[in-house]
Amino acid sequence: xxxxxxxxxxxxxxxxxxxxxxxxxxxxxxxxxxxxxxxxxxxxxxxxxxxxxxxxxxxxxxxxxxxxxxxxxxxxxxxxxxxxxxxxxxxxxxxxxxxxxxxxxxxxxxxxxxxxxxxxxxxxxxxxxxxxxxxxxxxxxxxxxxxxxxxxxxxxxxxxxxxxxxxxxxxxxxxxxxxxxxxxxxxxxxxxxxxxxxxxxxxxxxxxxxxxxxxxxxxxxxxxxxxxxxxxxxxxxxxxxxxxxxxxxxxxxxxxxxxxxxxxxxxxxxxxxxxxxxxxxxxxxxxxxxxxxxxxxxxxxxxxxxxxxxxxxxxxxxxxxxxxxxxxxxxxxxxxxxxxxxxxxxxxxxxxxxxxxxxxxxxxxxxxxxxxxxxxxxxxxxxxxxxxxxxxxxxxxxxxxxxxxxxxxxxxxxxxxxxxxxxxxxxxxxxxx
Numbered sequence: 001x002x003x004x005x006x007x008x009x010x011x012x013x014x015x016x017x018x019x020x021x022x023x024x025x026x027x028x029x030x031x032x033x034x035x036x037x038x039x040x041x042x043x044x045x046x047x048x049x050x051x052x053x054x055x056x057x058x059x060x061x062x063x064x065x066x067x068x069x070x071x072x073x074x075x076x077x078x079x080x081x082x083x084x085x086x087x088x089x090x091x092x093x094x095x096x097x098x099x100x101x102x103x104x105x106x107x108x109x110x111x112x113x114x115x116x117x118x119x120x121x122x123x124x125x126x127x128x129x130x131x132x133x134x135x136x137x138x139x140x141x142x143x144x145x146x147x148x149x150x151x152x153x154x155x156x157x158x159x160x161x162x163x164x165x166x167x168x169x170x171x172x173x174x175x176x177x178x179x180x181x182x183x184x185x186x187x188x189x190x191x192x193x194x195x196x197x198x199x200x201x202x203x204x205x206x207x208x209x210x211x212x213x214x215x216x217x218x219x220x221x222x223x224x225x226x227x228x229x230x231x232x233x234x235x236x237x238x239x240x241x242x243x244x245x246x247x248x249x250x251x252x253x254x255x256x257x258x259x260x261x262x263x264x265x266x267x268x269x270x271x272x273x274x275x276x277x278x279x280x281x282x283x284x285x286x287x288x289x290x291x292x293x294x295x296x297x298x299x300x301x302x303x304x305x306x307x308x309x310x311x312x313x314x315x316x317x318x319x320x321x322x323x324x325x326x327x328x329x330x331x332x333x334x335x336x337x338x339x340x341x342x343x344x345x346x347x348x349x350x351x352x353x354x355x356x357x358x359x360x361x362x363x364x365x366x367x368x369x370x371x372x373x374x375x376x377x378x379x380x381x382x383x384x385x386x387x388x389x390x391x392x393x394x395x396x397x398x399x400x401x402x403x404x405x406x407x408x409x410x411x412x413x414x415x416x417x418x419x420x421x422x423x424x425x426x427x428x429x430x431x432x433x
Contacts, residue, residue, distance in 0.1 A: 035158025044178035069121030074378025077126025097123035098189025105182035129374025132357035149289025152354035156281030241380025243414035247407035264328030280344030284351025307349035362424035
């Protein structure tokens, strides 16, 4: 069943094709380098622990602060986006994550690093909220899922860039090389800031809605999303996000450490395998977009969640079973291809992330779209904190591979829960809803 949002306020004039693609390009670039700045941390956790003479558990707490910040940023900056506009919020987010990443390279303690990563996380959440709303409001309904899917490839592309930077900049002989990685990773953010400032325009739907709200005395309250007419959708969308994020962040956070500890892969070699993961994810994001336009948002989510539930244990147990030579993984063609294929398939089924932007934007009216979608999507990462904090506790008890494989249970539950939310394929976004 298709649902369309219709409003007496009327729809804004359709943006030109050129404007649509400039908007998508700017949002994609912002999300690409946002993801890169978020992803570099996974490659330097062991190095940071050594620099500050702390345990892996202490460094994991930095990830927890980052995830908490994404939830707060998605909610707070999402509401700001509904008030001051999508473009201004995107610019603010880019400036924040670029500067936060730059400062990470100069941190003198883990506590100081926590503050800078909190800033980056806050901006990551806010950027997604504003960018997803902007692209959804500019794009036509029949192509919205594919446009959001393309924007979401920026996340896997950013992780790919993070892996490539780590591969080239990290040096086992230089334990402080992680600082250079953060400094270099911050540079593209400032270039993206200029592009968005010059070439990306404000959402016509938001502009029309602002006038509509002013004429009718409307206000955008951060608590509006918890009103009875929205509460069920908010809670269900939040739960689905939490389940999807729980498994993903366990994998993203601990795969480099898994490769280094179980297969004795060097710190500068681990990114090679995550390059394959990012390549697979790009294909998965695009694949989800096309599938969602064919069979609907819910069914596409279910397919990808079930794919992840299958691939997580396959990846971890297959990798753990690979033979070692002199106590470490030999870089033979067979081993590289095996881990490459497994990593690509695991990455492919993370394509469900490209569905959150379109689906959540279509679930909520314009006046709360960025706030609600940002809250539901980004606070899902807050739910992942319990997972990543539990991993270091479980690893000594049941092993690295089994611990990570437990993430498949969250995906199974998520695959069932998606059908509790309504289908929104074909929804028309207008200024009054």
